[in-house]
Amino acid sequence: MRDQSASEGRLIKIRRRDLNRSRPAVLGIAVAIAAFGALAQKPDDHLSKSTTVQEIEKYRAALGDGNPAELWEARGEDLWKQKRGPRNASLERCDLGLGAGVVKGAYTVLPKYFADSDKVEDLESRLVTCMVNLQGLTPEEAKKDPFGGPGKKVPMDALVAYITSESRGMKMNVAATHPKEKEAYELGREIFFFRGGPHDFGCVTCHGSDNLRIRLQDLPNLTKTADAQRAYGSWPAYRVSQGEVRSFQWRLNDCFRQQRFPELEFVSPASIALTMFLAKNANDGVFDAPSIKR
Amino acid sequence: MKNIHIVILGLAVTAAGCAGVTQDEQATHAKAVAIMKASFKEHGQAKLDRLEQDEVQKACSRYHGDTPVPKDVAAKLEQAQMAAIKYPADGKYMGDWKGGERIAQTGVGMQYTDDPKAPTGGNCYACHQLSKTELSYGTIGPSLYNFGKLRGFTPEMQKYAYGKVYNSEAFSACSNMPRFGAQGILTEKQIQDVVALLMDPESPVNK
Numbered sequence: 001m002r003d004q005s006a007s008e009g010r011l012i013k014i015r016r017r018d019l020n021r022s023r024p025a026v027l028g029i030a031v032a033i034a035a036f037g038a039l040a041q042k043p044d045d046h047l048s049k050s051t052t053v054q055e056i057e058k059y060r061a062a063l064g065d066g067n068p069a070e071l072w073e074a075r076g077e078d079l080w081k082q083k084r085g086p087r088n089a090s091l092e093r094c095d096l097g098l099g100a101g102v103v104k105g106a107y108t109v110l111p112k113y114f115a116d117s118d119k120v121e122d123l124e125s126r127l128v129t130c131m132v133n134l135q136g137l138t139p140e141e142a143k144k145d146p147f148g149g150p151g152k153k154v155p156m157d158a159l160v161a162y163i164t165s166e167s168r169g170m171k172m173n174v175a176a177t178h179p180k181e182k183e184a185y186e187l188g189r190e191i192f193f194f195r196g197g198p199h200d201f202g203c204v205t206c207h208g209s210d211n212l213r214i215r216l217q218d219l220p221n222l223t224k225t226a227d228a229q230r231a232y233g234s235w236p237a238y239r240v241s242q243g244e245v246r247s248f249q250w251r252l253n254d255c256f257r258q259q260r261f262p263e264l265e266f267v268s269p270a271s272i273a274l275t276m277f278l279a280k281n282a283n284d285g286v287f288d289a290p291s292i293k294r
Numbered sequence: 295m296k297n298i299h300i301v302i303l304g305l306a307v308t309a310a311g312c313a314g315v316t317q318d319e320q321a322t323h324a325k326a327v328a329i330m331k332a333s334f335k336e337h338g339q340a341k342l343d344r345l346e347q348d349e350v351q352k353a354c355s356r357y358h359g360d361t362p363v364p365k366d367v368a369a370k371l372e373q374a375q376m377a378a379i380k381y382p383a384d385g386k387y388m389g390d391w392k393g394g395e396r397i398a399q400t401g402v403g404m405q406y407t408d409d410p411k412a413p414t415g416g417n418c419y420a421c422h423q424l425s426k427t428e429l430s431y432g433t434i435g436p437s438l439y440n441f442g443k444l445r446g447f448t449p450e451m452q453k454y455a456y457g458k459v460y461n462s463e464a465f466s467a468c469s470n471m472p473r474f475g476a477q478g479i480l481t482e483k484q485i486q487d488v489v490a491l492l493m494d495p496e497s498p499v500n501k
Contacts, residue, residue, distance in 0.1 A: 187322065187326045187329060190322055190355075194326065196351050197345075198404055198477045199477070199479065200351055200354070200463075200477075212433055213433050214420050214434060215432050223359055256334075257406060257407060260404045262335060262345065263340065263406060264333060265335055268332070268334075269329040270334070
């Protein structure tokens with residue numbers, strides 16, 4: 001099925017007729033099958049993988065066939081080329097790290113120091129910079145509503161979906177050589193291990209050891225290369241349970257919310273430092289996003 | 295000349311070593327805290343004071359992975375945290391295990407998206423196995439299945455369980471487990487219900 005608004009050559013494959021209606025039903029059936037099948041089991045120990053977890057993994061693998069994120073990617077490509085803002089300009093001259101207008105592979109080198117803003121920037125921060133410098137938006141306008149929601153389409157997650165899709169299959173290659181890049185990495189590491197809030201949580205609480213899971217959600221050990229590569233290379237993702245494409249800025253924001261911290265500001269220095277820490281730890285991993293998650 | 299330089303260098307290194315943190319580490323940590331404060335905003339019940347670390351959080355941010363808590367630091371922390379445990383005035387450690395199961399299943403409370411007036415949960419199943427029939431459990435903490443059955447249904451064990459839920463840091467410095475009583479996450483009654491979930495012979499945990 002060819003989406004009329006998509007750019008030339010981009011074919012949208014929509015495998016499910018009505019995503020909103022069928023999604024909860026598919027999830028419900030999968031969970032019911034898993035629970036029913038596992039009821040006869042004895043309580044397992046941590047070393048064996050329960051039937052429940054295996055069934056959920058099978059469900060996730062089945063989801064990979066037909067990713068709704070393609071709709072965001074198409075919308076993002078349109079927005080990249082669309083003239084917007086007081087300057088009536090597109091984002092096509094935006095430097096994402098590999099030179100003005102180069103989208104292919106750009107996500108693999110981010111976060112990066114940019115001379116024009118004199119700071120280390122991740123993808124979303126860079127998009128804000130370009131919306132301001134090229135399109136004439138104010139920083140507040142560019143940062144407004146970064147995350148989509150029910151009935152609310154926003155430009156940011158579509159642009160992220162498009163730009164990251166142009167790095168799919170390529171290896172993460174964050175340089176972290178500039179002094180500010182090195183500093184961002186060290187600060188990101190401090191923040192990763194920072195324990196606070198009423199629950200004493202830090203990123204490290206869930207992501208600092210091997211083979212943990214929270215309820216049935218596997219937790220990558222982000223201090224270890226293999227897990228970091230796999231995890232960082234899977235964001236952004238279409239989150240089935242939310243019906244939205246979620247970016248890495250969103251993931252950090254939502255982690256801190258659940259850690260009982262106050263709200264992490266969009267493209268804030270701490271968010272970029274943390275992204276630098278995690279992205280560099282994922283170097284040489286194959287980037288495979290936008291992916292699809294529960 | 296050379297000897298004086300060596301002595302001064304030695305003193306400087308010792309001074310830093312006594313604090314246990316190098317000057318570089320201190321500077322990086324201070325800068326990280328500064329950018330955090332500039333990167334978060336208050337939202338609902340989550341105010342910026344949640345970024346202020348207490349003694350436990352400050353110390354435990356430094357010990358992780360291949361750098362475990364040194365024994366002397368751990369002993370001091372545990373002692374101080376033990377003193378902070380408030381046991382029930384009437385000496386009753388056990389409540390109702392059905393209430394405990396609800397608390398163990400509930401993960402809401404104290405997030406800025408939560409209603410401050412609604413009861414807070416303990417979210418025990420996020421990290422622990424508890425009853426036999428709940429298959430959706432986490433592995434961040436050890437399994438608590440048959441907790442009372444394995445340890446004996448004694449008043450001493452009830453008191454231990456109460457203290458552990460109230461303030462895990464008193465027993466295991468830099469534990470990943472929240473301090474449910476000491477940090478005001480769960481009420482006394484709620485902790486009594488959780489103790490019942492663990493220690494009541496009739497609780498599904500002990501079946």
